[in-house]
Amino acid sequence: METKDYLQMMREIKDFAFATVDESGRPEVRIIDIMMVEDDCLYFLTARGKDFYQRLLGQEFVALTGLTKNWEMLSLRGRVRQVSQEYLQPIFEQNPSMNEVYPGDSRNILEVFCLYEGQGEYFNLSGMPIYRETFLVGQPEEVYRGFLITDGCIECGQCAAVCPQQCIASAAPYVIRQENCLHCGLCAETCPVTAIDKRTSL
Ligand code: SF4
Numbered sequence: 452m453e454t455k456d457y458l459q460m461m462r463e464i465k466d467f468a469f470a471t472v473d474e475s476g477r478p479e480v481r482i483i484d485i486m487m488v489e490d491d492c493l494y495f496l497t498a499r500g501k502d503f504y505q506r507l508l509g510q511e512f513v514a515l516t517g518l519t520k521n522w523e524m525l526s527l528r529g530r531v532r533q534v535s536q537e538y539l540q541p542i543f544e545q546n547p548s549m550n551e552v553y554p555g556d557s558r559n560i561l562e563v564f565c566l567y568e569g570q571g572e573y574f575n576l577s578g579m580p581i582y583r584e585t586f587l588v589g590q591p592e593e594v595y596r597g598f599l600i601t602d603g604c605i606e607c608g609q610c611a612a613v614c615p616q617q618c619i620a621s622a623a624p625y626v627i628r629q630e631n632c633l634h635c636g637l638c639a640e641t642c643p644v645t646a647i648d649k650r651t652s653l
C-alpha cells in the first residue's frame with residue numbers, strides 16, 4: 452500500500468497513543484485522536500493548557516502507535532509543527548463530537564498540529580508469516596531496522612532452521628525476507644560465524 456493508504460487507515464483507527472519525553476527525558480504517553488488527513492499530513496489537536504502542548508512546542512517530534520481490531524499495528528515517528536487555527540473549522544466539521552467537548556468559542560483554546568515528515572510501519576501479526584511494511588511521510592532519511600545476513604555467511608542453514616517465521620531463504624549468502632521478519636534476533640544468536648548484523652533499531 453502507499454503512504455496515503457496507511458495514513459487513511461490511521462485516520463480510521465483514530466485513537467493513537469502519542470509518546471513524548473518530559474524535561475527529564477522520561478517517557479510520557481497519552482491517547483490523542485487523529486482528526487484529519489490531508490496532503491499526506493496527519494492533523495491533531497491539543498489545548499494550550501496541556502503539558503502535551505508544551506512538549507510539542509519544545510520537541511517538535513512525536514511517536515505514535517495504534518491497533519486495529521484485526522491485530523494490525525500502525526506506528527509512526529516524525530516531526531510535527533503547529534499550524535493555523537483556521538484548521539479548526541474543517542476538523543470540527545469532520546469530527547462533530549468535538550462540538551460537545553469544546554462548545555462555542557471554547558474551541559479557541561485548541562491549537563492544531565500536523566505531522567508532516569516521518570517514518571511509519573505497518574505490522575500485521577494476524578497471519579503466518581507476519582507481514583510488515585515501512586512507509587515514509589514527506590522525505591525523511593529512511594532508517595533500516597531488523598537483521599541482515601552479510602557476506603560472512605558460510606551457508607550452513609542453521610538460521611533458517613530456527614527462524615520462527617521461516618523467512619530465511621537459502622542463497623549465497625542466505626537472505627532474510629524482511630517483510631516477514633519478527634526482528635526477534637534468534638537467527639543472529641544462532642549463527643556460528645556471527646554473519647548476521649543487527650541494523651539500526653529503536
Ligand atoms: S547461520 Fe549464519 S552462516 Fe549459517 S546460513 Fe545462517 S547466516 Fe549463513
Ligand code: SF4
Pocket residue numbers: 598613614615616617618619627631632633634635636637638639
Ligand atoms: S530475526 Fe527472527 S524472524 Fe527475523 S529472520 Fe531472524 S529468526 Fe527469523
